[in-house]
Amino acid sequence: MRLAKRSIAVLACALLALGACKPDTAPQAQVPGPPDGPAATVIHLAQRxxxxxxxxxxxxAVPAADYATFARAWSQDLSRWPLSELPLPERIVPMLATLSANDAERQLGMDYDRQLAGQTQDLRNAAQTLGLFATQYVRNQGDFTPAQRKHLAQVIPALSSWAQDAPLADAPRAHTALRELVAAARATGIDSDLDLREAGMEASLRRLDPFLATFVKVLDDYGLSLHESLAQLVTGAVTIEGDVATVQVRYPLAGKPITLTVTLRRQAGHWYVADYMDRAEALRKRMEQTPSAPDPDQAPAEPAPAEDKVALLLRAVARGHWA
Known part of the structure; x- marks a missing residue:
């Protein structure tokens, strides 16, 4: 597959991930510690x-013991949470490597000019077709819960509509975006899975923060104003049964109203995202069965088959339960 096609696909996945899961705001004061109420917890995580x-x-997002579990699993290449919440998480490192490569800005710019610059109608048609295909896939196929299907049925048309109107064929804008993304990718110092493993979970996340912030800025430059999504995010009805709570959440995405339900669980007086806690428990059981760290020279796992990648992407977007 040609470099341009690879890089375009990777960038599209990252844009979708950020659009669905990571609204941004202007700098704020330091966010205080976790609140006690379930609705306040959802807002707090979005502020983070x-x-x-x-x-x-x-x-x-999780109790201290679960955080330690995720960090340990990260060091053993058993987890990349919370990066795994992004669509096609196995493409994050290759995307960074592509953007960090020598002469990446010039090469990617040439590929863009040759294949996409000025192709407004083709890009609009592609966005429309992808939106229709994804909608049908979610409706009739895939391993989704009813709540995930409901969420995706809102997110996909919103992003498809935005992409159809976004100035994706604007060459000067694209070259500016590439320049910013290349610089941000190189600043992470991450272009391999070994880099993530050696840095550890927390340090890796801190190194990736500026890169993701640059992506948010690029999205804003293309008309997807995610800071408005966060500023207008509100919680609705809250149902509490024992130590389990569900919170109704509403936020706008590309001008379209999105609603979803968040499930949280109380532990030691605080509320945490139930799905993440369940995954931490599953990781603990897995590590008990395979306690030894993997061989550093062992080849990484093969990426998911092509036919499974749509399901991975859509399922990850559906799991955007906190914002």
Whole structure:
């Protein structure tokens, strides 16, 4: 597959991830510690992301023991949470490597000019077709819960509509975006999975924060104003049964109203995202069965088959339960 096609696909996945999961705001005061109420917890986690604080988000989204579990699993290449919440998480490192490569800005710029510059109608048609295909896939296929299907049924048309109107064929804008993304990718110092493993979970997240912030800026330059999504995010009805709570959440995405339900669980007086806690428990059981760290020279796992990648992407977007 040609370099341009690879890089375009990777960038599209990252844009979709950020659009669905990571609204941004202008700099704010330091976010206080985790609140006690379930609705306040949802808002607090969104604020962590709004400050580009992935490490803080990870600490506050789960109890301390679960955070330690995720960090240990990260060092053993068993987990890349919370990066795994992004669509096609196995493409994050290759994307950084592509953007960090020698002469990346010039080469990617040439590929863009040759294949996409000025192709407004073709890009609009592609965005429309992808939106229709994804909608049908979610409706009829894939391993989704009813709540995930409901969420995706809102997110996909919103992003498809935005992409159809976005100035994706504007060459000067694209070259500016590439220049910013290349610089931000190189600043992370991450272009391999070994870099993530050696840095550890928290340090890796902190190194990635500025890169993700740059992506948010690029999205804003293309008309997807995620700071408005966060500023207008509100919680609705809250149902509490024992130590389990569900919170109704509403936020705008590309001018379209999105609603979803968040499930949280109380532990030691604080509320945490139930899905993340369940995954931490599953990781603990897995590590008990395979306690030894992997061989550093062992080849990384093969990426998911092509036919499974759509399901991975859509399922990850559907899991954007906190914002």
């Amino acid at each position: 992301l709004g400050q580009d604080d992935l490490a803080g988000f990870a600490r506050d």
